[in-house]
């Protein structure tokens with residue numbers, strides 16, 4: 105398969121149209137057979153549920169070229185499960201798990217020439233999403249839905265090395281205790297835009313949200329879970345209002361089974377922040393983005409790993425998980441799906 109003639113290393117995390125997208129429609133109570141399409145536009149009613157009341161959910165995963173030139177993707181079964189959970193919370197029909205996985209593999213296959221080569225640092229980002237497509241004016245769930253998968257090549261997240269990021273404990277709330285923080289829905293992102301633009305204007309890279317009920321415990325950032333290192337212990341947040349990150353859950357396994365670390369998933373009070381040696385943000389986009397400092401309402405907490413590079417334990421976690429994804433380290437059973 106001839107690859108596209110692109111300078112892969114210069115790509116950013118921006119939308120770049122590829123060959124095919126996948127589309128399936130839900131009508132009269134069931135999903136149609138679905139198909140690949142070259143039409144990268146969507147035509148819907150001006151009164152569609154997604155446009156009026158934000159009824160939409162999404163997922164994000166990646167396709168990689170391994171060292172021995174196979175094209176693979178990482179744990180799409182977990183994205184399928186999570187999208188079903190997200191859909192249920194917004195009263196949308198679930199897109200069946202096996203069909204989700206097949207559609208992801210089929211869409212990657214159809215865009216094979218867009219999967220960046222091994223060693224380029226770039227990957228093909230895969231974005232499944234679903235939205236209410238029929239007209240709704242009274243507040244209720246739509247009757248019809250569209251499930252789509254788009255792909256777009258994205259560049260190496262860190263150009264010239266992973267620079268630790270500066271976080272601030274946000275004055276805004278991200279997720280109510282019994283709200284929608286645990287699902288991957290556009291509505292969680294729409295309301296985070298003002299907070300992120302404000303944080304950037306103040307010189308921070310990201311907001312670290314505290315729990316909304318007490319504002320005393322760590323939750324996550326707008327689009328990534330947070331992990332901490334204390335000695336040989338990997339500490340991460342347990343909360344019903346954070347998004348269950350596939351990357352974070354995979355790193356917990358890697359920490360325990362590959363690196364012999366102790367893993368704790370628990371509540372983390374803000375007062376404990378100065379006790380950690382390293383921290384990182386984890387999600388599909390960056391895998392792990394090291395944290396250099398956290399500003400807690402004017403008090404600057406500097407992680408001992410510093411502002412120049414990843415700390416040693418976070419680096420080991422990063423190298424091991426990316427090695428598993430790129431096929432240089434043996435993966436646990438069922439983590440890697442080959443695109444045939």
Ligand SMILES: *Cc1c(COP(=O)(O)O)cnc(C)c1O
Nearest residue numbers: 327328329347349350351387388
């Ligand atoms: C998508 C997302 C993450 C990261 O999840 P991954 O499955 O690791 O990509 C973390 N937090 C939020 C709020 C997210 O939307």
